[in-house]
Amino acid sequence: MAQYSSPVSLCDAEGIEKAIGSSPVKIGAPITAVVSRTETEKGETREKVARWAELTKGAFALEVAECDHMDLPANPAVIKLFADEVARVVGESKPNL
Numbered sequence: 001m002a003q004y005s006s007p008v009s010l011c012d013a014e015g016i017e018k019a020i021g022s023s024p025v026k027i028g029a030p031i032t033a034v035v036s037r038t039e040t041e042k043g044e045t046r047e048k049v050a051r052w053a054e055l056t057k058g059a060f061a062l063e064v065a066e067c068d069h070m071d072l073p074a075n076p077a078v079i080k081l082f083a084d085e086v087a088r089v090v091g092e093s094k095p096n097l
Contacts, residue, residue: 016051030058032085034078036069043069061085 016024033049046062053060067075 016055020055024055026055026057028057030060030085030089031056032061032063032082034063034065034072034081036072037064037066038068040069 031052033052035044035046035049039045046064050062053062063078063081065072065075065078067078072078
């Protein structure tokens with residue numbers, strides 16, 4: 001399933017392989033993902049998004065929000081989650097001298 005105008009979806013194995021290959025190089029950055037508890041089977045479900053853990057050498061967190069998919073960006077709990085996560089990651093960062 002293509003997402004919106006993209007020819008691939010990074011939420012299924014086929015889409016991940018199409019976008020970045022079958023043996024992707026893992027990134028060093030942590031990944032925090034949020035899905036809607038009411039997500040439909042064709043959308044970004046917990047099961048699909050959980051595979052993103054395979055794309056990072058860093059931490060992976062998968063959270064479930066109590067709102068609809070389209071309300072995720074404006075959900076106060078989701079905004080706080082990402083604000084806290086950014087603050088944590090920035091606080092852990094050390095200058096590369």
